[in-house]
Amino acid sequence: MQYLNDCAIVCALGSGREEVAWRLLEEARSGLRVSDAYSPGRELPVGCVDVALPRVDHLPLPLRSRNNQLALAALAQLRPAAEAAIARYGAARVGVVIGTSTSGVAATEAALAAELADGALPAGFHYGQQEMGSPAELIARELGTGGPAYVHSSACSSSAKALASAARLIRMGLCDAVVTGGVDTLCAFTVAGFSALESVSPAPCNPLGANRKGINLGEGAALFLMSREPAAVALCGWGESSDGHHMSAPDPAGGGARIAMREALRRAGIEPGQIDYINLHGTATVQNDAMESRAVAELFGGDVAVSSTKPFTGHTLGAAGAVEAAFCWLAMQDDNPEGRLPPHLWDGAPDPALPALNVALPGARLGRPLRWALSNSFAFGGSNATLVFGRTA
Numbered sequence: 436m437q438y439l440n441d442c443a444i445v446c447a448l449g450s451g452r453e454e455v456a457w458r459l460l461e462e463a464r465s466g467l468r469v470s471d472a473y474s475p476g477r478e479l480p481v482g483c484v485d486v487a488l489p490r491v492d493h494l495p496l497p498l499r500s501r502n503n504q505l506a507l508a509a510l511a512q513l514r515p516a517a518e519a520a521i522a523r524y525g526a527a528r529v530g531v532v533i534g535t536s537t538s539g540v541a542a543t544e545a546a547l548a549a550e551l552a553d554g555a556l557p558a559g560f561h562y563g564q565q566e567m568g569s570p571a572e573l574i575a576r577e578l579g580t581g582g583p584a585y586v587h588s589s590a591c592s593s594s595a596k597a598l599a600s601a602a603r604l605i606r607m608g609l610c611d612a613v614v615t616g617g618v619d620t621l622c623a624f625t626v627a628g629f630s631a632l633e634s635v636s637p638a639p640c641n642p643l644g645a646n647r648k649g650i651n652l653g654e655g656a657a658l659f660l661m662s663r664e665p666a667a668v669a670l671c672g673w674g675e676s677s678d679g680h681h682m683s684a685p686d687p688a689g690g691g692a693r694i695a696m697r698e699a700l701r702r703a704g705i706e707p708g709q710i711d712y713i714n715l716h717g718t719a720t721v722q723n724d725a726m727e728s729r730a731v732a733e734l735f736g737g738d739v740a741v742s743s744t745k746p747f748t749g750h751t752l753g754a755a756g757a758v759e760a761a762f763c764w765l766a767m768q769d770d771n772p773e774g775r776l777p778p779h780l781w782d783g784a785p786d787p788a789l790p791a792l793n794v795a796l797p798g799a800r801l802g803r804p805l806r807w808a809l810s811n812s813f814a815f816g817g818s819n820a821t822l823v824f825g826r827t828a
Contacts, residue, residue, distance in 0.1 A: 474630070673821065
């Protein structure tokens, strides 16, 4: 069994488990705000991290990026647990597996703007700042680990795949503990890219709604310490598949999504009817919501509670799988005996063309602890990942 011994999170809802859990489960208050910082001349709702981030002056130049600052902010929360694991198992037995899709691209954007203005790249810039492997290298360096350290970069499924890879390292006996999760930061490149696809909503995103107009983008980091040491929550199953349907659009029939969900359930050893709650990928794009709602309805029916939490944080891209895994982890802790569920924020007008799902509105609760949760992450190119979490206590 692969247990999630500790969790760290920084996102638009705040920093740390207590603050994020309160705003998600109690207040049900979105962290989105309107800004044109990443879309000059066009104000958009975005999920910005507003907390002060650690300095990176002590790092080699290639590791100095805002993305790594955000990773360090999350690592500070997880460091005691990670250092205890290193002391227990030895540095060589602790790995690092992270998901990201932007890494330090924002640093390159700023450097190119400076070059246009001044005729030269700034002294503080290094091309290595945008390397995808940078977050894993940073965390391994900071902790002094000697186990495998690498990054998954498969767009929006990146950090869900990172958690699955971490579990495999433990199951194969290559690691006794793994620091795993994801980190992604906002930049103009991704906002422009999704805008070119006409996928960005000018209003707060509205998953499953008849009036949905697309995604809001966000940033965040979530890290876990995973090991065989028993804890309240375990990653019990994972499933991965590839549609091979289109570069950016999902398979409309949801075939790849169903394969990923079925495989996660099979690996967890449970039936669809045992799932208490599904965290939808729920991007609020026309095609994703149509595909996912059909796949979920076919496999689970219309009774299981579901929600998309992207209206709270924006779509954090490579970090989304880990951030939403953290939401499931928070809802499965002992301090939530009534099973309050991560709620679905929308305008309340469902799309009649989609199967009716049991949307968990603010205040929704099971009346008992949340036992089984499933979380979906579906990415460009048909890269699908599903995680199943089980409460073990």
